[in-house]
Amino acid sequence: MASLLLTILGFLLTPLSATATVICSNGGNYTANSAYQSNLAVLAATLPINASTLNQTRIYFYATATAGGAPDVVYALALCRGDMVNATACRDCVAASFQDAQQRCPYDRGATVYMDDDAEHECHLSYSSDNLLSPANITENGTLFQEWNQQIIPGDAAIVAAGVRDLLNGTALDAAIRPMHFATAFMDSISTSGATTTLYSLAQCTPDLFSDNCQACLQRLVGMVNATMSVRLGGRIVVLRCNIRFEANLFYKGQPMRRITPSSIAPVPAPADKNHGTKPWVVAISVVAPVVLVAFCFIVYCHRLRRRGRKGKGGLRRKRGGDELWEIETELSEFSVFDFQQILQATNNFSEENKLGEGGFGPVYKGYFPEGMEKAVKRLASQSGQGFTEFKNEVELIAKLQHRNLVRLLGCCSQGEEKILVYEYLPNKSLDLFIFGEDGKSLMDWNRRLTIVEGIAEGLLYLHKHSRLRVIHRDLKPSNILLDNEMNPKISDFGLAKIFSPNNTEGDTTRVVGTYGYMAPEYSSLGIFSIKSDVFSFGVLVLEILSGQRNSGSRRYGDFINLTGYAWQLWDEGRWFEVVEESLLPTCQSEEIVRCINIALLCVQEKAANRPTMLDVIAMLSNKDMILGEPKHPAYFNLRVGNEEASSTSTQWCSVNDVTISVITPR
Incomplete structure (x- = not known):
């Protein structure tokens, strides 16, 4: 070469x-x-x-x-x-x-x-x-390019250089283990001159490298940062397959993925007293400390044995001061109970810079936890309507659910009025940003949309049929579908979910909660919910994914004020293509698109008995030769522009999709 x-x-x-x-x-x-x-x-x-x-x-x-x-x-x-x-x-x-x-x-x-x-x-x-x-x-480094700032980071050169190496090594390791082989980080207070210097770093490999090859490529570059270059106020090294960079300013988009703490420098020991030799208290500490450590480990071990003996007794208990602690079953090894101070530190005191978004029950923040772990922190608003019952419900439920299309709950915190849930962090955020945002739509070709539809269906089928208890979500919508690194969908936000025994399929309530536009008619008007009400929400969601338009909002759809009625009319008149996102047409997947519209319309039919189950939906999606039924008119089909009945209820059904609303319905 x-x-x-x-x-x-x-x-x-x-x-x-x-x-x-x-x-x-x-x-x-x-x-x-x-x-x-x-x-x-x-x-x-x-x-x-x-x-x-x-x-x-x-x-x-x-x-x-x-x-x-x-x-x-x-x-x-x-x-x-x-x-x-x-x-x-x-x-x-x-x-x-x-x-x-x-x-x-x-x-x-x-x-x-x-x-x-x-x-x-x-x-x-x-x-x-x-x-x-x-x-x-594949691991050939190729042509090398270096660039360095001529200014020097103030402070002790040895400490500064060690801090820069820690920063670059940590960022390189993060990049090697991430799916896209891209990582960012920052480190502050590496200066010893009284001034604080914050450094930001970046490491990247081409995504086709194996993790060990990526790490080897980046470590070679880090090894080239010698004592002279490691005290510069910025620099970078770029080769064909990987690159590293650090600066004193935030030079990339978004916030750093993690905070890296410089390794501590051991203090210089005080000179020994030549007249008295080793102090007696030094000898005592050197003997007692190991004994104390062994005793502490033994106590912890016994405590864990006692907890294992409480099989099936996980639950809520009170502690002094009225604060709640959550004890989860010990079988959930990846679940953690966080102290509120840990949450404050991870989210930088719930700073705006860490805020990911706002849901119906409160804001969600990005948290930086030890070992470089990034997690999503959901801070439940006290006025949101989700009290401790809903909090306990969500923790009990999600902590035990294990499916690739469900978001993972990693921990919780309950202290005073603060109720916090800690989830896996999903960098691509929620589905609505892609199907409704102009920038996101360009990334959503037909195959991607179909994969997301299938993933959501698989997640719902697990909730309805294959989990330990039958679960009805009750708030399925695009903002509650999160996307992982590979754009795979994960159903989230189980605060409104209801749990049934496997033999039960239906319940009722006088407190109707959910999001208008996605609620089945029997639920919004009578308080009756079942697996078929989730199927209705799924059908609305599929129509939104196919069209790139919200079901309800300020826009009018022909003679209708909602997407479902408009889609059914176009289907009935043979003009199905008019409801499909423009970027998907013309396409060679027309048959698949038509099939998905057919399935969606079957799901949003007015009568719950006419809707398929999620098992039926999976069968229809996977078996292209399966003959589909002709859908009857959808719910809210009478909500037309200018219709008197519609005018009396149109305010209700034009509510913003992302707002979760509670309605007390007399029965």
């Missing part, structure tokens, strides 16, 4: 430049209008698009490509920085990199470009006539 021999470019700049650095290869030239030039033009047109579109199940902002055959074959690789949330920015960055490479390296058979514009873009591109994509060269 002659064209990929290490070429070290060191720069001492203040501040770091926001330009494109282009490194031309020494692999020879091609001629104008040659086959090689044509192949390179093909890659210049396709690679920017490939790097900014869905790769199987999610967007990686990364792509490789090959064009042509020997001796004119061209290999290329493009990687955008992992904090990019805009596919257009990645595409434009890679396209601009091709232009810079061809302008500055005219007729060179290879070039590497490092594009850096902190406000908009950061990416790097490499193409060559040598096979830089070969499995044998």
Whole structure:
């Protein structure tokens, strides 16, 4: 790989430049209008698009490509920085990199470009006539690019250098174990001069590397940060497959993924007293301390044995001062009971910077816990209507549910008026941001939407049939569907869920709670809920996923004020395609789309008895040869614009979808 021999470019700049650095290869030239030039033009047109579109199940902002055959074959690789949330920015960055490479390296058979514009873009591109994509060269570091700030971090050089190494090593390890091989972090108070210096870091590998290869690539770069460079006020090292960077300013989008604490520096021991030798109290402590430690461990061990003996006795108990503590069954090894101070520290005192969103029962924050763990912290609002009963219900329920399409509850905290739930952190947040937001829609092709529909159906089937107790969610909507790293859906927010024995399928209540637009008619008007009321919500959700439009809101749908009635009318008139998101048409998956609309309309039929179960839905989704029934008109079909009956209830059904509302219904 002659064209990929290490070429070290060191720069001492203040501040770091926001330009494109282009490194031309020494692999020879091609001629104008040659086959090689044509192949390179093909890659210049396709690679920017490939790097900014869905790769199987999610967007990686990364792509490789090959064009042509020997001796004119061209290999290329493009990687955008992992904090990019805009596919257009990645595409434009890679396209601009091709232009810079061809302008500055005219007729060179290879070039590497490092594009850096902190406000908009950061990416790097490499193409060559040598096979830089070969499995044998997958961990080849390629052309090296370094850039360092000439200013020095104030303080003791040894402590500063050790802190920077801790920061980079921790960030590199995080990147290696994450699915996208991208991680950010920060470290503060590494200075010993009285001033506080906060450093922000980033590490990234190409997503196709195995974790050990990613870690090896990044560790090589960290090892190159010598004593001189580790005290700089910023710097970065970039190679083909990985890169690291740290700065004294927040140079990436979003908040750091974790806080890294510098390793402690052992204090210099005081000189021994030459006249008296070793002090007696030193000898006493050195003897007593191990004994105390062993005794403490024995007490803890006995306490755990006693707790194991309380099989099936997990529950609520009171402690002094009226605060509640939650004891969960010991079989739930991953469940933790947090102290309120731990929650405050993890969320930076519930700061706005850590806030992820606001739900019907209170705000959700991102929490940074020990060992670099990121978790979602749900702080239940005292006025939300979810009291300790709902809190206890959600903890009891979710802690025992185990399914890939359900969000995992990792712990809780109850202290005074504070009731807090700690969940797994899902970086892609909720489904509504993708199907209703203009930026998110571009990432949701048909296969992605179908996978999400199937995942939600699998999660509901587990709740209705396969969990230890029958569970009815009662608040299924896009904002309660969270998306993991791979864009897989996870049903969340079980505060309104009801639990039944496996033989029961229906219940009633005088307190109707849920979200208008997703509530089945028998539930909203009579307080009757069942697995079929969840099926109704699922049908509404599927129509929203297919159309990219909310079921109810300020928009009118033809003669209707809701999406369900409009969709059924279009279906009945054979104009189903008018309800489908525009970006999905024209498509070769028309039969699958029609089938999903049919299933959704079966789910939102007015009479609960006519709706399928989730087992039926799974069968209809998975068996393409299964003949589907013709749906009857949906619930709220009479809610038309100008209809007198609609006018008396339209305020009720035009409520904002994300608002959870309680209604006391007399019976």
